[in-house]
Amino acid sequence: xxxxxxxxxxxxxxxxxxxxxxxxxxxxxxxxxxxxxxxxxxxxxxxxxxxxxxxxxxxxxxxxxxxxxxxxxxxxxxxxxxxxxxxxxxxxxxxxxxxxxxxxxxxxxxxxxxxxxxxxxxxxxxxxxxxxxxxxxxxxxxxxxxxxxxxxxxxxxxxxxxxxxxxxxxxxxxxxxxxxxxxxxxxxxxxxxxxxxxxxxxxxxxxxxxxxxxxxxxxxxxxxxxxxxxxxxxxxxxxxxxxxxxxxxxxxxxxxxxxxxxxxxxxxxxxxxxxxxxxxxxxxxxxxxxxxxxxxxxxxxxxxxxxxxxxxxxxxxxxxxxxxxxxxxxxxxxxxxxxxxxxxxxxxxxxxxxxxxxxxxxxxxxxxxxxxxxxxxxxxxxxxxxxxxxxxxxxxxxxxxxxxxxxxxxxxxxxxxxxxxxxxxxxxxxxxxxxxxxxxxxxxxxxxxxxxxxxxxxxxxxxxxxxxxxxxxxxxxxx
Numbered sequence: 001x002x003x004x005x006x007x008x009x010x011x012x013x014x015x016x017x018x019x020x021x022x023x024x025x026x027x028x029x030x031x032x033x034x035x036x037x038x039x040x041x042x043x044x045x046x047x048x049x050x051x052x053x054x055x056x057x058x059x060x061x062x063x064x065x066x067x068x069x070x071x072x073x074x075x076x077x078x079x080x081x082x083x084x085x086x087x088x089x090x091x092x093x094x095x096x097x098x099x100x101x102x103x104x105x106x107x108x109x110x111x112x113x114x115x116x117x118x119x120x121x122x123x124x125x126x127x128x129x130x131x132x133x134x135x136x137x138x139x140x141x142x143x144x145x146x147x148x149x150x151x152x153x154x155x156x157x158x159x160x161x162x163x164x165x166x167x168x169x170x171x172x173x174x175x176x177x178x179x180x181x182x183x184x185x186x187x188x189x190x191x192x193x194x195x196x197x198x199x200x201x202x203x204x205x206x207x208x209x210x211x212x213x214x215x216x217x218x219x220x221x222x223x224x225x226x227x228x229x230x231x232x233x234x235x236x237x238x239x240x241x242x243x244x245x246x247x248x249x250x251x252x253x254x255x256x257x258x259x260x261x262x263x264x265x266x267x268x269x270x271x272x273x274x275x276x277x278x279x280x281x282x283x284x285x286x287x288x289x290x291x292x293x294x295x296x297x298x299x300x301x302x303x304x305x306x307x308x309x310x311x312x313x314x315x316x317x318x319x320x321x322x323x324x325x326x327x328x329x330x331x332x333x334x335x336x337x338x339x340x341x342x343x344x345x346x347x348x349x350x351x352x353x354x355x356x357x358x359x360x361x362x363x364x365x366x367x368x369x370x371x372x373x374x375x376x377x378x379x380x381x382x383x384x385x386x387x388x389x390x391x392x393x394x395x396x397x398x399x400x401x402x403x404x405x406x407x408x409x410x411x412x413x414x415x416x417x418x419x420x421x422x423x424x425x426x427x428x429x430x431x432x433x434x435x436x437x438x439x440x441x442x443x444x445x446x447x448x449x450x451x452x453x454x455x456x457x458x459x460x461x462x463x464x465x466x467x468x469x470x471x472x473x474x475x476x477x478x479x
Contacts, residue, residue: 001371003378006415006463007270018466021288022264022272025465028284029262029274031159034142034255035077035306035316038100038280042079042287042304046071049291051081054326057333064334067295072326077101077306078316080326081290085299089336092348092441093327094479095301096286096472097318097432098355099308102276103127103454105134105193105256107141111249114231119198121166123256124190127309131188133455135170139195140259145244145252153242158259165259166195195256201229202236258456265459271376272465277458279308281448281465282354289472300476301327308355308432318432346439350404350479352446352472353395353433357381357419359449359459367426372419374449376460379415379467383445386421388428395433397444404479405444412474415467419449446471 010018032038046069054072057064064070066086073079078100105123113120125131140158147153158165170188171179179187202225225232238244262274272281283304290302307317314320328342336345360373374381384402387394409416421429437443448468451459 003375003415003417005377006379006467007377009415010463014466018462021466021469022462024288025281025284026262026264026272026274029272029276029280030260032100032280033102033140033257033276035100036144036253037142038283038304039073039076039079042081042283043071043073045287046081046291054082054329058329062333064330068334070330072329074306074316074320074322078320078322079304080323081287081302082326082330083290083293083296083300084330084334085296087297087299089299089331089334089345090341090348091298092350093299093301093345094296094476095303095349095351095436095441096290096476097303097305097351097353097436098283098286098447099279099306099312099318099432100283100304101127101306101309102257102278102280103129103309105139105195107143107195107249107252107254107256109250109252112231112234112246114228117199117201117230118196119230119234121195121197121256123193123195125193126255128454130184130455131190131193132184134193135168135188137167137456138165138259139167139256140165141195141254141256143252143254145242145248145254147244147248147251153244153248155242155254159261163259166197166256168193169196198230198234200233201225202233203229270462272460272462273457275456275458277448277450277460278356278453279354279447281356281450281460282446282468285448285465285468286352286354286472289469289476292473293476296476298479305432312432312435318435323436343439346436346441349436349439349441350401350475351433351436351441351443352475353431353436353443354447354468354472355431355433355445356447356450356453356460357383357445358421358453359451361451367422369420369423373422374417374419376449376451377463378417378449379464380409380417380471381447381449381464382416382418383420383447384418386428386430386433386445388421388430389425392428393430393434395431395437395443395445397433398442401442401444404442405446405475408474408478409471411478412470414471414474415463416471 051069054070111122145153258275265271265273312318357374385394385396
């Protein structure tokens with residue numbers, strides 16, 4: 001049951017639409033490198049397309065009816081878009097779910113230190129990474145610093161052409177004989193992923209230091225400059241440019257990500273190379289599919305969540321009550337309040353848990369089973385199950401639901417393929433699918449095949465991006 005390469009079927013009109021979608025996606029990847037940035041982007045785009053704040057609707061006690069569009073967010077890091085359909089809620093919802101967090105390095109709460117003339121920031125890696133992939137690549141810092149007065153400082157450093165960038169250093173090959181004998185997971189320890197941020201010392205004139213009162217800010221600054229001059233210089237820069245002091249790191253969320261824009265990949269420009277495609281390739285196509293649907297029969301929902309890479313935990317992960325609570329609020333305003341109608345609606349729902357799949361890589365063919373692998377260029381991927389060690393942690397969609405999905409995709413001429421996550425016992429992984437499945441709804445994993453998953457730079461096919469968008473639209477319309 002080998003699937004044809006989707007590129008073979010495209011007309012000139014298809015190719016033009018594909019390229020327009022891909023360029024928008026590349027721009028999205030290049031500017032939205034954190035979950036906060038993704039959520040902000042999605043809200044802005046949703047409002048341009050007629051969505052209104054659910055919070056405002058609740059405050060105004062505004063009734064909702066078929067055709068109304070609302071959005072809601074959780075702490076600015078998870079998002080839901082809902083378009084109310086004409087059928088009763090108890091007939092079920094059509095749901096697209098993806099995550100907008102990606103593996104990265106997080107700056108610790110007490111991060112700044114000086115060592116032998118260098119200023120560095122201590123980090124704690126987030127999600128599953130190969131530590132050695134993050135050394136000697138240009139890095140940027142994105143995030144927010146919230147000061148004690150509640151004011152928020154947005155930080156993006158390392159993306160503009162005239163911005164500085166940062167890096168994690170590595171040992172030169174001439175002295176690395178012992179390092180090269182280590183296992184890959186020991187070559188660079190997690191605690192050694194320190195970000196190099198400065199080397200210039202602060203110079204204070206002796207007269208200025210002598211004249212300062214012992215308890216004054218100037219005296220403390222001079223004392224620090226004497227002991228840790230590079231750190232002192234950096235703190236001066238942070239105060240001058242951002243109005244923040246060292247203690248403000250305590251209430252900051254700063255994420256270290258690869259610097260630079262996503263790019264076309266290959267002489268033929270058939271692919272995209274960029275950071276965070278797991279899972280923003282599915283988030284972007286799900287978002288656009290949701291916005292493209294007009295007057296649906298069933299209520300359509302797009303949920304973009306945080307924390308999938310660390311178990312979908314916390315107030316912004318899929319395991320929180322954000323999804324359920326938001327739907328309860330929407331249904332109440334639409335004249336269907338109460339726990340029982342909500343439970344019935346969720347149980348009758350259909351969902352695509354949209355997450356990337358491992359693309360077959362000929363350089364590492366030994367970990368794949370080719371009959372059940374996802375290939376770049378062959379369309380949207382459906383994983384009936386994921387998990388590891390005997391499907392552990394998997395949702396495992398029913399045969400009946402898989403048949404429905406096949407029919408929907410074939411009717412819409414969507415190129416699709418089915419896959420597993422590598423050979424049995426080669427490894428494995430999971431998605432958010434098992435969490436909404438607890439309501440009894442039909443859920444299946446679907447997404448785009450990606451090479452070099454969880455690395456600083458991942459690769460996807462523009463054709464698969466296009467087929468995912470088509471497939472998600474068809475699902476919302478037909479499921």
